[in-house]
Amino acid sequence: MVSGDTAKKAGIRGIARLAAIQALYQQEQQQQTIDEILEEFLFYRAGTPVIGEEVHSGDKVFFTALMKGVITEAAAIDGFIIERLTEEWTLERLDPVVRAILRAGICELLTFKKVPACVVLNEYVELTKAFFDEKEPMFVNGVLHSVAKILRSQEISEKDGKTFLKEQKS
Numbered sequence: 477m478v479s480g481d482t483a484k485k486a487g488i489r490g491i492a493r494l495a496a497i498q499a500l501y502q503q504e505q506q507q508q509t510i511d512e513i514l515e516e517f518l519f520y521r522a523g524t525p526v527i528g529e530e531v532h533s534g535d536k537v538f539f540t541a542l543m544k545g546v547i548t549e550a551a552a553i554d555g556f557i558i559e560r561l562t563e564e565w566t567l568e569r570l571d572p573v574v575r576a577i578l579r580a581g582i583c584e585l586l587t588f589k590k591v592p593a594c595v596v597l598n599e600y601v602e603l604t605k606a607f608f609d610e611k612e613p614m615f616v617n618g619v620l621h622s623v624a625k626i627l628r629s630q631e632i633s634e635k636d637g638k639t640f641l642k643e644q645k646s
Contacts, residue, residue: 489591492539493580493599494606499543500576510547514540545583553582556623573607574616581620585627593628597621 495517503513518536546553557578558567567575581600584591597620604613625632 488535489538490599490603492535492542493584493603495535495539496542496546496580497573497576497603499539500546500579501572504572504576510543514543541588542580542583545587546579549583549586550579552586553579556582556626557619560619560622571608571612574604574612577604577607577616578619581616582623585620585624593624593631597624 499513499517502508502516503510508516517539554567557570557575561567561570570578577600581596584596584600585593588596597617600620601613601617604616
């Protein structure tokens with residue numbers, strides 16, 4: 477059972493994740509610096525509804541850390557994505573929203589060790605479903621799961637040739 481505080485924190489982080497995807501997409505499309513993006517999202521968009529929810533101060537801290545993590549770890553993050561693409565595909569060929577989702581998700585797996593891998597995977601697959609139909613969420617799930625097996629191997633177990641996320645202890 478999830479406590480009210482845990483559920484509230486997950487909701488707050490969910491809004492920050494969505495904002496980060498939007499910001500990463502915008503940054504790439506408009507060639508903005510991280511400082512320009514942070515200023516716009518933290519000072520001009522904060523407090524405005526995002527899918528019926530307002531951005532709260534907790535969102536801002538998580539959002540900022542996520543954005544800075546994606547920028548700081550960009551080479552490693554993109555490397556994880558590129559390693560999982562077939563020869564016919566390049567990073568640039570991916571849909572820009574899918575790229576933003578993967579970058580944010582991999583950043584969280586890489587740098588936010590206190591967030592369970594199963595939460596990261598679920599959150600980003602659900603966010604992908606908000607933008608796309610079946611194919612893209614399956615792709616995002618596959619990439620993030622593959623990366624989680626490397627970065628969070630202690631949270632992943634192998635059983636009968638299938639991979640399962642280990643149960644998180646409360």
